[in-house]
Amino acid sequence: MSQTKKSILNANYVKLPGSYLFSDIAKRVQQYVSTHPDNQVIRLGIGDVTRPLAAVVIEAMHKAVDEMGSIASFRGYGPEQGYDFLRQAISEYDYANRNVAIALDEIFVSDGSKCDCGNITELFSNEAIVAVCDPVYPVYVDTNAMIGRAGEFDISEGKWTNLIYMPCVKENGFLPQLPSEDDSNKIPDLIYLCFPNNPSGTAIGFEDLKKWVDFANKNNSIILYDSAYEAFISENLPHSIFEIPGAKTCAIEFRSYSKTAGFTGTRCAYTVIPKELVRDGVSLNSMWNRRQTTKFNGTPYITQRGAEATYSEEGQKEIKETIAYYMKNAQIIRQGLIDCGFEVYGGVNAPYIWLKTPDGMTSWGFFDFLIEKAEVVGTPGSGFGPSGEGYFRLTSFGSLENTVKAIDRIKQKFQNIS
Numbered sequence: 563m564s565q566t567k568k569s570i571l572n573a574n575y576v577k578l579p580g581s582y583l584f585s586d587i588a589k590r591v592q593q594y595v596s597t598h599p600d601n602q603v604i605r606l607g608i609g610d611v612t613r614p615l616a617a618v619v620i621e622a623m624h625k626a627v628d629e630m631g632s633i634a635s636f637r638g639y640g641p642e643q644g645y646d647f648l649r650q651a652i653s654e655y656d657y658a659n660r661n662v663a664i665a666l667d668e669i670f671v672s673d674g675s676k677c678d679c680g681n682i683t684e685l686f687s688n689e690a691i692v693a694v695c696d697p698v699y700p701v702y703v704d705t706n707a708m709i710g711r712a713g714e715f716d717i718s719e720g721k722w723t724n725l726i727y728m729p730c731v732k733e734n735g736f737l738p739q740l741p742s743e744d745d746s747n748k749i750p751d752l753i754y755l756c757f758p759n760n761p762s763g764t765a766i767g768f769e770d771l772k773k774w775v776d777f778a779n780k781n782n783s784i785i786l787y788d789s790a791y792e793a794f795i796s797e798n799l800p801h802s803i804f805e806i807p808g809a810k811t812c813a814i815e816f817r818s819y820s821k822t823a824g825f826t827g828t829r830c831a832y833t834v835i836p837k838e839l840v841r842d843g844v845s846l847n848s849m850w851n852r853r854q855t856t857k858f859n860g861t862p863y864i865t866q867r868g869a870e871a872t873y874s875e876e877g878q879k880e881i882k883e884t885i886a887y888y889m890k891n892a893q894i895i896r897q898g899l900i901d902c903g904f905e906v907y908g909g910v911n912a913p914y915i916w917l918k919t920p921d922g923m924t925s926w927g928f929f930d931f932l933i934e935k936a937e938v939v940g941t942p943g944s945g946f947g948p949s950g951e952g953y954f955r956l957t958s959f960g961s962l963e964n965t966v967k968a969i970d971r972i973k974q975k976f977q978n979i980s
Contacts, residue, residue, distance in 0.1 A: 574710045579717070583700050583945040584608050587929075594933055604968040606895070606956045607939040609760065609913070611824045613887060615868070616880035619823065622871035626864040640860040643851065644671025644832065648866045651873040652832060656817065662804045668836050668847060670854060671861050671869075675790050675818040675831040680705035681857075682786060682814065682833070685849050686752060693726035693750035695738045697761055697946030697953070699788070702754040720948040726750050729949045736764040736907060736916070740777050749781045755803075756788040758795060761946045761955040762916040763908015765799050771806050778812035782841070785813040790831075793822040793885055795911045810836035814846070821913065821959075823872045823881045830861055830869045888913050891958035891965040898969035902976040913958040916943070920976065928954050936971040 580586065587607050595603060615623075629635035643649070649666040657664040672678050679701055688711050694702050703722065706712045713724030721727055726748065728738035736759070741750055755774060757766040778785050785803065792801040803809045815834045819825035835847045871877045896909035905918035919928040925942030932938050932954075943953030958965065 572708070574708050577715055578704060578707055579715050583941070586945070587939070587941060590929070591933070591939055598937075601937055603933065603937045603939060604960065604964045604971075605939045606958075606960050606965070606968055607941045609821070609957045609959055610826050611821060611888075611959050612961055613824055613884045615824050615828065616872065616877055616884070618874055618876045618880060619868045619871045623864050623868040626867040630864065637863045640863050640866075642854045642858050642860045643667070644669065644861060645863065645866050648870045649832075651870050652817075655873045657802065657804065657834075660801060660805055662802060664804065664834055665837070667851075668834055669832055670835065670850060671830070671832045671866060672854075672858070673829040673831070673861050673865075674820070675788065675816040675833070676701055678816050678831060678833045679786070679788060681853070682850070683709050683711070684853060685846060686711075690751040691724075691726065691748065692752045692754070693728055693741055694754045694947075695730050695756065695759070696727040696948060697730060697943060697950030698754065699756055699760050700946065702756075702786075703947075720944070727947065727949075730759070730762060730764070731949055732907075736762045737766060737770060740773060743781065750783055753778065753783055753785045754788070755785055756790075757800075758791040758912035759908075759914075760788075760791065760912075761914055761941065761943065761950065762953075763910070763912035763914035764916075765795060765797070765911035768800055768806065771800055771803060775803070775806045775809045775812060779808050783812065784839070784841070784846075785809075787813050787815045789815055790818040791821055791912050791914075792817070793881070794889060794913055796889070797911055799911060804834070804836070810838040812839070814839065819869050819872065822885070823869070823877075824884060825865075825869070828865055828868060830865045887962065888958045891960065891962060894962075894965050894969055895956055895958060898973060902973055904976070909958070915956045915958070917954050917956070919943075919952050919954055922952075925951055925954055932972075935975050936968070938968045938971055 646666060648671055649669045652669050653664050653666055683705050692706050692711060707722060712722035715722055726741060730736045730738050743749060774785060787803040789802060795801055803813045803815055818831040835850050837845060837847045839846045872881055892909040892913055895915045896906055899906045899917055907916040909915040919925060925944040929942045932940060941955040943950030
């Protein structure tokens with residue numbers, strides 16, 4: 563009698579729709595470039611930085627490389643949680659300077675917050691109910707789908723059946739609204755928040771963020787707070803969720819040097835899990851430590867020395883100059899689009915500009931139009947979720963020269979569209 567052969571594959575991967583958003587964009591751009599080899603395409607789509615690492619960072623990394631070439635100073639495996647010299651700098655400069663006490667053993671240095679945002683899902687049951695902003699950074703959704711927590715993908719709705727989507731639309735200032743507490747079975751266990759927000763560029767104030775902390779503590783939820791863009795905040799707004807009283811019992815925070823200090827190709831980040839964060843009598847700090855010591859061999863010593871250098875007086879001066887450079891680009895993009903008559907958001911506390919597509923165009927329709935007519939690449943809002951349809955994201959991470967060129971091209975194609 564024949565038997566059905568069992569599958570050894572993770573079927574959740576088969577459920578994922580198509581490919582990753584930015585892979586789709588790269589393919590479309592490559593197709594255009596291959597048929598228009600003489601044209602200069604300006605890429606303002608993917609949020610990758612273009613400015614070099616600060617000189618003080620390079621100097622620190624060169625010194626660390628020299629150390630690795632000497633028997634006396636060579637280092638092999640480092641601590642999975644990160645070297646104390648970097649964790650001490652993080653505790654002092656990123657938190658104590660904002661009157662937040664974070665202990666060294668609550669800080670876990672890693673090779674990227676994208677990795678941490680995905681890997682953190684391992685700490686939770688597949689029965690955990692997850693809430694995400696809509697539009698949303700795709701990693702939050704896809705990693706929960708990969709682990710089997712998202713349910714099935716409904717193509718007609720563009721949503722996963724087991725996720726709670728919190729629409730961030732113009733009517734609510736692109737901020738998510740608190741989930742309903744009417745049905746206890748639909749109260750989220752995990753809540754993803756990203757501020758300043760990717761993709762909309764929206765920031766959140768103290769009072770609004772406190773509502774989320776209070777909601778989470780009341781309902782035993784955990785907030786997964788991505789503050790990768792906090793260094794771009796220019797107004798009086800919280801840079802860390804731990805500036806909000808009560809957050810240590812309900813939140814995990816992810817931070818990155820990628821956008822703050824240009825480490826996209828160098829890879830360094832950290833995650834903060836307070837020891838007060840306990841569920842079912844178990845410390846999530848201890849759980850994450852166990853996970854890291856088993857599955858992660860630590861961020862390279864050379865990279866951590868570079869990250870430490872960003873906290874020096876010269877390091878702070880240099881990275882702030884770079885951030886100012888990108889935010890000047892953001893202002894150029896924002897004002898240029900406004901001058902054309904576009905409806906524009908973001909670009910004040912974040913390096914992202916969120917615009918309403920003109921003439922009722924779909925997000926992907928505007929993508930195709932922009933690359934064909936202006937040879938400028940952005941990111942379709944619908945790629946971030948259903949509520950992103952009809953919107954489009956541009957980044958300020960290009961060079962000043964290319965940013966000016968891109969806006970000039972857009973101005974030539976769009977004048978007084980409103």
